[in-house]
Amino acid sequence: MTPPPPVPPPPNRRVALGRDGEDRAAAWYLAQGYQIVERNWRSRLGELDLVCARHNVLVFCEVKARRTDHHGAPAEAVTRSKQLRLRRLAAEYLDHHTCGGHDVRFDVVAILGPTLNVIEGAF
Numbered sequence: 306m307t308p309p310p311p312v313p314p315p316p317n318r319r320v321a322l323g324r325d326g327e328d329r330a331a332a333w334y335l336a337q338g339y340q341i342v343e344r345n346w347r348s349r350l351g352e353l354d355l356v357c358a359r360h361n362v363l364v365f366c367e368v369k370a371r372r373t374d375h376h377g378a379p380a381e382a383v384t385r386s387k388q389l390r391l392r393r394l395a396a397e398y399l400d401h402h403t404c405g406g407h408d409v410r411f412d413v414v415a416i417l418g419p420t421l422n423v424i425e426g427a428f
Contacts, residue, residue, distance in 0.1 A: 338359055362408045
């Protein structure tokens with residue numbers, strides 16, 4: 306008999322995990338010389354976790370943090386439909402902000418326990 310899947314943590318623990326993951330991702334980008342332009346930018350379509358800039362590149366970053374890999378690797382949670390939603394959000398962001406001349410990149414920061422993995426140009 307296989308054990309039941311782990312019970313997801315209560316919402317406040319999930320929120321804390323997500324916030325901690327975003328803090329760690331932002332610290333990584335800052336250490337790499339990026340400027341954090343936005344955190345948790347929201348529209349009717351959803352939310353962009355981080356928008357960062359360095360030189361002539363604007364990065365839209367999706368952060369996925371998990372304590373364990375019982376439900377798969379964090380980066381696997383950025384499905385094709387999630388990627389399309391993030392692209393639409395980025396287009397809306399660019400429509401509302403003056404970001405002329407920047408190249409655009411989509412990154413995923415996958416955090417599993419203490420390990421932080423930045424996937425630049427993930428999609």
